[in-house]
Amino acid sequence: MNEYRKIDDKDIEFLKSVVGQDNIFVGNEISEDYSHDELGGISNYPDALVKIHSTEEVSKIMKHAHENTISVVARGSGTGLVGASVPLHGGIMIDLTEMNRILELDEENLTLTVEPGVLLMEIGKYVEENDLFYPPDPGEKSATIGGNISTNAGGMRAVKYGVTRDYVRGFEVVLPSGEVLQLGGKVVKNSSGYSIKDLVIGSEGTLGIITKAVLKLLPLPKKSISLLIPFPNLDKSIEMVPKIIKSKAVPTAIEFMERDVILAAEDFLGKKFPDNSSDAYLLLTFDGNTPEQVEKDYSVVADLCLSEGALDVFIVDTDERKESVWSARGAFLEAVSASTPEMDECDVVVPRNKVAEFIKYTHQLSKKFNVRIPSFGHAGDGNLHVYVCKDDLNDEEWENKLKEVFNCMYNKSVELNGLVSGEHGIGYAKREYMFEQYGEAYMTIMRGIKAAFDPKNILNPGKVCQ
C-alpha cells in the first residue's frame, strides 16, 4: 500500500498561507466529531483540519498534497453511515461546510447553483419559497449537498422523482492533481464524451472534490397528500407494493414500517403517532397540481389496498397530522439507534417485487440468530434499511453474529438480483460485500478508474474500491 508523507511544520505553514490562521486546526484542536461519521464503525483523526472557502483554496491544497504525497479527505456534515469521510491515513481533512453560499437561482433554465456546503434543508426551503422544487429527499436534512452528490443520496421521493444523480446538471470538481474541471453545466442534454460527471456522482469523495454544483429544479407541485395504511402484518403490507406499481398509480413515496419501530420513534420523540394499533403500515404520498388529480391517484391505491386486506386508510392532509407522521418517519434511524448500545445497518436495494421476500428472510435470521433486526425503508423503490442490534450481547457474540447475519443478508440480496447499497454508499464499511458481489473483473475496472483520476492514491484512500 501507499506510504503517505506525514504532515510537518512546513505543510502547516503552507496550509495557513492558503486558508488563513483561523481556518486550520491540528492535534488537540481537532474536535472528536471529525474522527468519525454517524455510523461507519471506524474512526481516525486527521493530522490537520482546514475549513475552506473557495475552489482556489481546494485546488492549491490538492496540488500541494499531490506533490508531497499527503492523503486528503473531504468532509461535509459528517452524516454518512459507512465511514466514507473518515481519514484512515490521517493527513489533511478539507471541511467544506463553510463554503455554503447559494449562488444563483436561474428561473429561465430551472437551475440552482450552490456551493457544496449548503445543507439539504436549506435548499428545500429556498426553492420552495420560490415556488420551485428540488425533489431528492434523503431523511438526513442536515447533510450537505456536496455529500449528497458524492453518495448519490436517494430518499423517499425516488419512487416518482429519482435520486440525486437525476437532479445534478453539472458541477465543478477539483481533481487529486489540483486541476479544476467543469462537468456538464446548465445544459439539459449531454452526449459529449464519457460522463465524468456521472462517474464522480456517487464516488464518495475518492475521485475529486466537488466545489460548486448546478441542480435541476422542477415546478413545485401545488398539492400533496399522504395516506397511512395499516395492515394486519408486515408481509401483507409489503406485498402490496408491486401491486400498487402494477396499478399504474404513481405515488411520490411508499414507505413501510412496523409497530416496533413506530413505538421506538414515539418513545424517542415523546410524541404520539396517529395510530399504532396495527403490526405494519404503508405510508404513501401523492403529489400533483390539482386536488382532483391527486385525489384520483390516491383513491385508486386506497381502494386497492382495502380490497387486498388493509385494515383502514388514514388520510394525512392536515399540517398537524403530516408533522406527526413524517417527524416520526424522520426519527426512525435515531430511534432505533437509541434503543440499543450498538447497531449496524444494511442498506440493500432489491427489485421492488422482492422486498417482501427479503424482509421475511430478515425475520428468519432474527429467529435463527436470536438477534433483533428491526427494519424500515423505501418499499416503493426496493431500498431497505435493516438494522442488526447488539442489545445485551457481549462483544464477541456481537462481532460473530453481526458478521454471519450480514453475510446471509448480502447473499440473499445477490440471489434476488439486489445490490449492496441503495443510497448510503460503500465507503469503508461495505467494501468487502461489494467486492464479493462484483468480482475481480468489475473491481479491476473500478480500480483502473481510480488510478486514472488519482495515480498517487492520495484522495480518500482505502475507500469504495480499495
Next chain:
Amino acid sequence: MNEYRKIDDKDIEFLKSVVGQDNIFVGNEISEDYSHDELGGISNYPDALVKIHSTEEVSKIMKHAHENTISVVARGSGTGLVGASVPLHGGIMIDLTEMNRILELDEENLTLTVEPGVLLMEIGKYVEENDLFYPPDPGEKSATIGGNISTNAGGMRAVKYGVTRDYVRGFEVVLPSGEVLQLGGKVVKNSSGYSIKDLVIGSEGTLGIITKAVLKLLPLPKKSISLLIPFPNLDKSIEMVPKIIKSKAVPTAIEFMERDVILAAEDFLGKKFPDNSSDAYLLLTFDGNTPEQVEKDYSVVADLCLSEGALDVFIVDTDERKESVWSARGAFLEAVSASTPEMDECDVVVPRNKVAEFIKYTHQLSKKFNVRIPSFGHAGDGNLHVYVCKDDLNDEEWENKLKEVFNCMYNKSVELNGLVSGEHGIGYAKREYMFEQYGEAYMTIMRGIKAAFDPKNILNPGKVCQ
C-alpha cells in the same frame, strides 16, 4: 499508435466456429452500407463482418480479438451521424441487429428487458400496447436500443422526461477482454460503487458492447395534445422558450422550425404542413392523464405566447393533424439532406435561455460566409441541429467554409456555456471540437478511463477521446 494484427484464415475459421458459416462475411461479401453511417463523413470497411446472436458469441470474439490484438467495432442500425460505428482500422465488425428479442416485460417493476438489436420503434409499439411508456423519443426510430444507449440518445421529450440515460436501469456488457459484467439491474436506486453503468452509457461503443438492457418504463399518459404556434420571425419564437419554462408549465416537447425547413419537408414528403404562411413556428406537446389537466397546462402556454406576439395557436388534436405535423418534423433531417449535395451537422446544446442567441449567430454566419445554414431542433432542451449546406460550392470552398463556420459555432457554444453534442455524440467527426473545449486535464482522465477498460485499445479505436 496501435498496430493491429490483420485478420487471417485462422481468425476466419475461429469466427465461423463461433457464429456459424452463415453469419460471417468477408471481402466483397460485405455490403457498402457497413463501411459508413448516416452522416459521419468517414468510411472504411471491416475485414470481417459477423452477425451475432448471443452474449456468449460476443464474449468469445472479444477474447479472441483481445488475445490477438485485432480491432473490433460494434454496430447497430448504422443510423449514427458522427462516424462512431465506422471501423477505422478494419478488423472485426460485430453486427448486433439480429440479437433483437424483447425478453421480458415486468409490470411489477415497470421494466422491459431487451436485447441490443431491438429497434426503438419496436419498443415504443410493444410497451404502448401494454399501456406503458418508454419516454425517450429520438427522431430516428429505426435505431437500435443498443445504439441509443451507447450514444445516450435524447429526442423530443427530454424537456419533461429526460434522455436515454434516465431510462436505463441496468445492462449486461462485454468488456474488451471478453469478460461479461452485469451493471445495475431492475433496482431503482444504486450507490454501490462507481457508476460503470453511467460511464458506458454514451461511450459510443468504446468501453464495452451492450448485450442486454433493462429499461425503465412509466405508465402511459392517457392524453396528449400538440400546439403549433406561428410567429412573425424565428427570434420571436425562440425567445418564448425561457418564458415558457419560467411560467412553470411543463411541456413534453418544445420544437422550433423555420418556414424553409417546413417547405423542404413538404417537398420531400409530398404532403402539406397544416400552415406554412409564417416565418417560424414552435411545436409543443403536452401530456397527462386527464383532458382537463392537459388543457389547463397548454392553455397557460397558449395565452402566454399570444400575449408575446404569436400570430395564432393551432391545436393539433386529431390523428390526421398529428400525423401531418409530426411526420413533417420527423422528416426534417432527410429533407434538408435531400436539398443539398452535401452537408454537415452541428448538434450543440446550450442553456435554454441561450438558444435564441445561438440561432441568431448562425444567421450572421450564413450571411458572412454566404452559405446556407438551416436549423431546427429541441428548443425546449437547448439542443440544436444546425446544418451547413454545400449547395453549389466547389469542394475546396466547401472544405474551407465548413471548417470556419464550424469553428465559429463551437466557439460560440463554449462562450454560451454549451457543449459540443447534445445527443448525437462525438464519434469520429467531433473529436477535435471536444478536445479543444475540454482541454488536456479533462481528456487525460477520459483516456485513462479508456485504458482501464481497454488496455490494448482494440475496441472501436480512434473514437471519442482518441
